[in-house]
Amino acid sequence: MRRKLVVGNWKMNGSRVSNAQLLAGLREAGPWNADVAVCPPFPYLTEAALALTGSGVALGGQDCSAHEQGAYTGEVSPGMLADLGCRYVIVGHSERRTYHGESDLLVADKAKAALARGVTPIVCVGETRAEREAGQTEAVVKRQLAAVIHGLGHCCGEMVIAYEPLWAIGTGLTATPDQAQAVHAVLRAQLRAATDRAAAMRLLYGGSVKADNAAALFAQPDIDGGLIGGAALVAADFAAICRAASV
Numbered sequence: 001m002r003r004k005l006v007v008g009n010w011k012m013n014g015s016r017v018s019n020a021q022l023l024a025g026l027r028e029a030g031p032w033n034a035d036v037a038v039c040p041p042f043p044y045l046t047e048a049a050l051a052l053t054g055s056g057v058a059l060g061g062q063d064c065s066a067h068e069q070g071a072y073t074g075e076v077s078p079g080m081l082a083d084l085g086c087r088y089v090i091v092g093h094s095e096r097r098t099y100h101g102e103s104d105l106l107v108a109d110k111a112k113a114a115l116a117r118g119v120t121p122i123v124c125v126g127e128t129r130a131e132r133e134a135g136q137t138e139a140v141v142k143r144q145l146a147a148v149i150h151g152l153g154h155c156c157g158e159m160v161i162a163y164e165p166l167w168a169i170g171t172g173l174t175a176t177p178d179q180a181q182a183v184h185a186v187l188r189a190q191l192r193a194a195t196d197r198a199a200a201m202r203l204l205y206g207g208s209v210k211a212d213n214a215a216a217l218f219a220q221p222d223i224d225g226g227l228i229g230g231a232a233l234v235a236a237d238f239a240a241i242c243r244a245a246s247v
C-alpha cells in the first residue's frame with residue numbers, strides 16, 4: 001500500500017514571525033502516519049529547516065531552475081535546494097505555467113534537474129475550466145504528463161504527480177472525489193505504460209482541499225495524498241488534513 005503524502009504549498013505567503021508560529025503548531029500537532037512536507041518561499045527555507053529539525057516534517061521548494069548554476073539571475077538551482085535539506089520540489093505548478101509561461105518541456109527539464117540532485121519533483125498537471133467544459137481534460141493532462149515521462153526516461157518512476165485542476169485552485173470548488181479519481185486513474189494508466197514503478201508512485205490531488213473534504217478524496221484508490229494551498233497556512237487546518245491522510 002502506498003503511504004500517503006501531504007504537501008503544503010505556502011505560495012508567496014508568510015513572514016518570519018508567522019512562519020515560526022505555523023511550524024511550531026505543526027510540530028505540536030504531529031507526528032502523523034503519513035509523509036508530510038511544507039514548501040515555504042525560498043528566503044525562509046533555512047529557518048524552516050531549523051524549525052522542523054527532528055519533527056519528521058520534510059521540506060520542499062516551490063520551484064527550481066532547470067540549470068545547475070551560472071548566470072541565471074533570480075533562479076534557484078536544485079543543488080541549492082538539496083544543500084538546504086529539501087527533499088521535494090514542486091515543478092510545473094499552474095501558477096508558474098500561467099504567469100511565467102512555463103512550457104511542458106521546461107517543466108520536464110526542471111524535473112530532470114531536480115532528480116539529478118536527489119530532490120523529488122512534484123510535477124503538477126491540470127486543466128482549465130474551459131478545457132474541462134470542452135471535454136479536453138484527459139488530453140491536456142496526458143500531454144503534460146507525457147512531456148515529463150519522455151524527459152525523465154527510466155527515472156520517471158521517481159517523481160510524484162499532483163493533479164490540480166485550475167478551476168479548483170483557491171476557488172473553494174473542489175473536484176468531487178469521483179472527478180479527481182477519474183483523472184488519477186488516467187494518469188496511473190499512462191504511468192503504467194511507462195514504468196514498472198507506476199503502482200508505487202504517489203499521485204496527489206490539489207485544489208481547495210480542506211479539513212472537511214480531505215478524507216473523502218484520500219479514500220479514492222488512486223489518490224495518494226494532497227497538495228494543499230490555503231489550508232496549509234493554518235496549523236490546525238493543515239494538521240487535520242494530515243490526520244485525514246493517516247491510516
Ligand code: 13P
Nearest residue numbers: 009169170207208229230
Ligand atoms: P488551494 O488549496 O488554495 O486551492 O491551492 C491548491 C494549490 O495550488 C496547491 O499547490
